[in-house]
Amino acid sequence: MKPYRSLLFVPGHKRSWIDKALASEADAIIIDLEDSVPEPDKALARTNAREALDTHSGDKGILIRPNALDTIHFGSDIAETTHGNLTGFLLPKLFSRDDVVRFDALVTAAEIAYGLSRGSVELIPSLETAASISKVDEILAGPRVGGVMAAAAKDADVSREVGFSWTAEGTETLYLRSKVVLAARAAGLRSIVLGLWQEVSNIDGLRRFATANNGLGYTGQVLIHPTHAPVANESYGLSSAMRTYYEGLVEAFEEGQRQGHGAVSYRGDHIDLAHANHARQALAFAGSN
Template sequence: MRPLRSLLFVPGHRGTWVEKAVASGADGLILDLEDSVPEGLKADARAEVVRSIGRLRQSGSRAGVYVRVNALDTGLSGDDIEAVAVGGLDGLSLPKIFGPEDVVRFDALVTHFERKNGLEPGAIEFICNLETAEAYASCEQIAAASPRVAALFAGTARDADVSRSIGFQFTASGQETLYLRSRAVLAARAAGLEFPLVGVWQDLADPEGARRFSEQNRDLGFRGQVLIHPSHVEVANEVFSPSRFEVEFYEGMISAFEKAEATGAAAVRYEGMHVDYAHIKTAREVLAYNNRLLDRKGAHGLATSPTRS
């Protein structure tokens, strides 16, 4: 899976919003066929999503393109997948899954429609949405349920499916979901999934809260955030990128270590800290990740904040 610092929801039937979403700088889009689409417009939304995917790819956009289909128990999933399994689609966002069996069911549907629609087998990856108590309780199994699983999305939204399912009361500090989010990160990493996702921040009148939410989840190990409004894109891209301070710090660490290594030492004192091979592996991983962002987004790959530590 490519790095996705910001993944912005766009209602599937609102095709005119897609270009605006890309212009916001989002790394990826989720074209929604589920909760943001009125029941009577589902078929229209499928057709609009296909047109949107085509326009995005014809324009040369490098944004990741995902579609949130309807849940299995609606009976609409197969119709959704048959329509949107087209060239240019990166993957599906799977809503309201209850366990690994649901991932396997989605996998079977996608495998069928990839073949029917002439796509390369395995072309479509999955973002698995953790938004039920059952999903969180089995997130380790969900992460390993299919080779298509590319990321876990830890849903923590206020008054949404997850809060109703688990019964927590949302707070801005997030203590009520700390265990859930931590477990999701651990499950993703244990399954070899590099880019666990979190979201969403719903209070559009509290930009400082949005920043704190992003920073808190970055510190837990999340690599990106699902968003519902373009105003949150810039913050997410900044927070989930290595800062200039971090890049320069790790470049200096590697330089100091390599000089010491050339003299026969396997450890060095750097900025008051003991540094050995384990720390250098981390430093090189951070710089490699930053380079991946730079390759995709040009100057936007490096965060603008020079002081974050």
């Protein structure tokens, strides 16, 4: 999955909200069939998601969060919303790699039923249980895994599971967040997202939170309000100044190579192949958004 900077949650039973989310500045949306949808509206949420996928065009990604494996809904969620326009399923409440395999089997059956290429729909584990965080390496080695979401939200499933008391500074989740980034990079994943900032009106807090997590290695953030998308896009994106810096760095290094040098000085810094490759990757990621 491409490294989306901003992924906006929207409850699936609110059809007009889905349309508004698709029109927002978020790089992708997540149509929720799980916690934000009341029990009587689960079927409606699936119908709305399918209709949105049927009419979707453009580059905005669409993910769907199905209900967990301990519910009666997960099978219908996968069967009814697997679609050629679907980027992937955000998998909730995982406990082991076996849970990823179970979802993979359902998606494969749905792809066959709809005439889609096997493996076209990706799976994005959401790490919101103590067991899933502990077993992150094996979970990310599961089938179809195209990205990962680390949960570090205030008073959510993960805080109850792990037992931490949330702070805006995030010291209590630093190990958790770092562990996920390292495992994701080791698995070769490009999309490593974090969820989420719950203080809707605290934009300065959101910006500090996003900037810090981008510095830790996260490529994007799950959002709960469309006004947060521009901040996330800026915080997880590449500023014009940094783009210019990286472009100049690559140019300087390549010129040095043409002159037979393995390293050069650029703006006072020692630059070699590792620095050039880092700059190239940053520019490639920025170019995909």
